[in-house]
Amino acid sequence: xxxxxxxxxxxxxxxxxxxxxxxxxxxxxxxxxxxxxxxxxxxxxxxxxxxxxxxxxxxxxxxxxxxxxxxxxxxxxxxxxxxxxxxxxxxxxxxxxxxxxxxxxxxxxxxxxxxxxxxxxxxxxxxxxxxxxxxxxxxxxxxxxxxxxxxxxxxxxxxxxxxxxxxxxxxxxxxxxxxxxxxxxxxxxxxxxxxxxxxxxxxxxxxxxxxxxxxxxxxxxxxxxxxxxxxxxxxxxxxxx
Amino acid sequence: xxxxxxxxxxxxxxxxxxxxxxxxxxxxxxxxxxxxxxxxxxxxxxxxxxxxxxxxxxxxxxxxxxxxxxxxxxxxxxxxxxxxxxxxxxxxxxxxxxxxxxxxxxxxxxxxxxxxxxxxxxxxxxxxxxxxxxxxxxxxxxxxxxxxxxxxxxxxxxxxxxxxxxxxxxxxxxxxxxxxxxxxxxxxxxxxxxxxxxxxxxxxxxxxxxxxxxxxxxxxxxxxxxxxxxxxxxxxxxxxxxxxxxxxxxxxxxxxxxxxxxxxxxxxxxxxxxxxxxxxxxxxxxxxxxxxxxxxxxxxxxxxxxxxxxxxx
Numbered sequence: 001x002x003x004x005x006x007x008x009x010x011x012x013x014x015x016x017x018x019x020x021x022x023x024x025x026x027x028x029x030x031x032x033x034x035x036x037x038x039x040x041x042x043x044x045x046x047x048x049x050x051x052x053x054x055x056x057x058x059x060x061x062x063x064x065x066x067x068x069x070x071x072x073x074x075x076x077x078x079x080x081x082x083x084x085x086x087x088x089x090x091x092x093x094x095x096x097x098x099x100x101x102x103x104x105x106x107x108x109x110x111x112x113x114x115x116x117x118x119x120x121x122x123x124x125x126x127x128x129x130x131x132x133x134x135x136x137x138x139x140x141x142x143x144x145x146x147x148x149x150x151x152x153x154x155x156x157x158x159x160x161x162x163x164x165x166x167x168x169x170x171x172x173x174x175x176x177x178x179x180x181x182x183x184x185x186x187x188x189x190x191x192x193x194x195x196x197x198x199x200x201x202x203x204x205x206x207x208x209x210x211x212x213x214x215x216x217x218x219x220x221x222x223x224x225x226x227x228x229x230x231x232x233x234x235x236x237x238x239x240x241x
Numbered sequence: 242x243x244x245x246x247x248x249x250x251x252x253x254x255x256x257x258x259x260x261x262x263x264x265x266x267x268x269x270x271x272x273x274x275x276x277x278x279x280x281x282x283x284x285x286x287x288x289x290x291x292x293x294x295x296x297x298x299x300x301x302x303x304x305x306x307x308x309x310x311x312x313x314x315x316x317x318x319x320x321x322x323x324x325x326x327x328x329x330x331x332x333x334x335x336x337x338x339x340x341x342x343x344x345x346x347x348x349x350x351x352x353x354x355x356x357x358x359x360x361x362x363x364x365x366x367x368x369x370x371x372x373x374x375x376x377x378x379x380x381x382x383x384x385x386x387x388x389x390x391x392x393x394x395x396x397x398x399x400x401x402x403x404x405x406x407x408x409x410x411x412x413x414x415x416x417x418x419x420x421x422x423x424x425x426x427x428x429x430x431x432x433x434x435x436x437x438x439x440x441x442x443x444x445x446x447x448x449x450x451x452x453x454x455x456x457x458x459x460x461x462x463x464x465x466x467x468x469x470x471x472x473x474x475x476x477x478x479x480x481x482x483x484x485x486x487x488x489x490x491x492x493x494x495x496x497x498x499x500x501x502x503x504x505x506x507x508x509x510x511x512x513x514x515x516x517x518x519x520x521x522x523x524x525x526x527x528x529x530x531x532x533x534x535x536x537x538x539x540x541x542x543x544x545x546x547x548x549x550x551x552x553x554x
Contacts, residue, residue, distance in 0.1 A: 141291055142401035142460075146415035146467060147391035156414065160405045 013208035029195030043117025048124025082122035095187040112184040131162030171228040248297030259526040272513035275523035305382035321367040394464025400456040402448035409444040454485030471502035
């Protein structure tokens with residue numbers, strides 16, 4: 001392939017991107033990608049933390065013990081489903097099977113966020129569980145001995161320390177969420193991938209759009225990595241390290 | 242103040258406590274000593290329910306912390322079907338003319354003991370009267386364990402200061418979160434206590450910047466902010482460097498002098514002898530000897546205690 005043809009390809013891409021308004025779609029796509037990934041992570045952390053807090057509870061007797069056993073069963077099934085099927089399958093199931101069956105109308109971007117959040121929750125629950133277990137049992141005992149409840153101690157003492165321990169792993173989760181948004185176009189959401197694909201499909205010239213797309217993905221991930229490092233440093237204020 | 246009634250604690254097949262009873266009166270300072278694995282820490286942890294006893298009851302004044310234990314309530318036992326069955330068997334054996342009430346009164350203790358030893362009680366099949374009596378006891382006396390724990394402070398071997406909070410936050414978290422004190426009140430009280438132990442300038446430090454002795458003194462003060470009526474110490478100096486033991490014991494001694502009710506599990510025999518008003522010796526999950534410090538150390542009766550003291554003193 002000659003330099004000449006590469007320059008031609010670049011000019012074609014640049015023309016579509018700038019002069020024919022392709023950048024607008026890319027911006028929309030970028031925004032969608034980031035919004036879906038971030039909201040999904042937030043949802044995932046909320047679901048994951050709740051599940052982890054249920055999972056780490058010791059076996060109890062009485063009425064609460066029975067509720068707990070049921071909750072553990074449910075969370076077990078949930079985690080098994082979302083870890084056991086591909087994300088694409090979950091998106092398709094959610095959008096084309098579950099919603100029509102329930103007769104609910106939701107925009108595809110909302111469905112994408114929900115499904116990715118649920119998917120992420122299954123993974124975050126395991127991450128959070130290991131984080132909670134990494135905190136010394138004495139911290140929980142000290143809280144309980146002062147008269148604080150299980151939930152309060154969990155929320156104010158254990159989870160902050162657990163999050164600090166698992167922040168690098170949670171960062172990984174955000175990064176993989178950003179990358180995995182590239183499958184949401186299966187249910188018609190315009191994300192970064194779809195935007196560049198649309199630019200390319202105008203003249204069947206995909207080389208430059210996909211190259212630029214890859215660069216943008218890398219830049220996003222690098223920015224997130226940097227931000228996470230900063231955040232971790234802040235959280236380590238209570239450490240000697 | 243704290244009443245331990247015939248508690249047993251099993252961890253699976255391991256029987257750590259085998260029928261321990263003790264009354265801790267207000268103002269008493271009770272030291273618990275014994276070899277490792279004797280159940281002394283477990284006993285202490287049962288007193289604020291960090292461990293739930295398998296059988297037996299823990300009372301804090303007139304508040305019941307554990308589920309009611311049928312064996313400790315003869316009237317409940319007598320209502321059980323198992324007891325009724327055994328009594329009927331005895332009646333059949335007895336001569337005619339003996340009244341059921343008389344026989345029951347005579348054999349009560351004997352039958353209850355038999356039920357316990359042969360483990361005949363089956364909660365599901367003891368009938369509604371039995372169940373209602375148990376429920377009644379719990380309804381009248383049992384309190385939420387979180388409320389009870391607010392009244393009894395606990396100090397751990399490994400300090401267990403909250404690592405994610407500063408010293409001041411460690412002290413004020415519980416009273417403020419539980420709405421027992423306003424943020425200002427708690428901060429004021431915490432400041433006064435920190436000044437008393439000479440660590441006020443550390444109030445904004447995180448625990449990992451402190452020495453073991455400082456951590457333990459702050460852990461003690463953390464309990465004190467809650468205005469506890471009694472304090473439990475679980476080997477408070479065992480994890481400290483030798484030169485830091487003194488400062489922690491000094492603080493505990495001061496609290497003792499101020500009249501705080503306390504139970505201390507310790508290996509510091511000198512300290513136990515000096516501060517305690519009563520010393521318990523535990524071995525094999527039971528209290529083997531219990532006496533004033535003078536008698537306990539000066540004239541030990543139990544052979545296992547004599548052996549123990551000869552090794553550690």
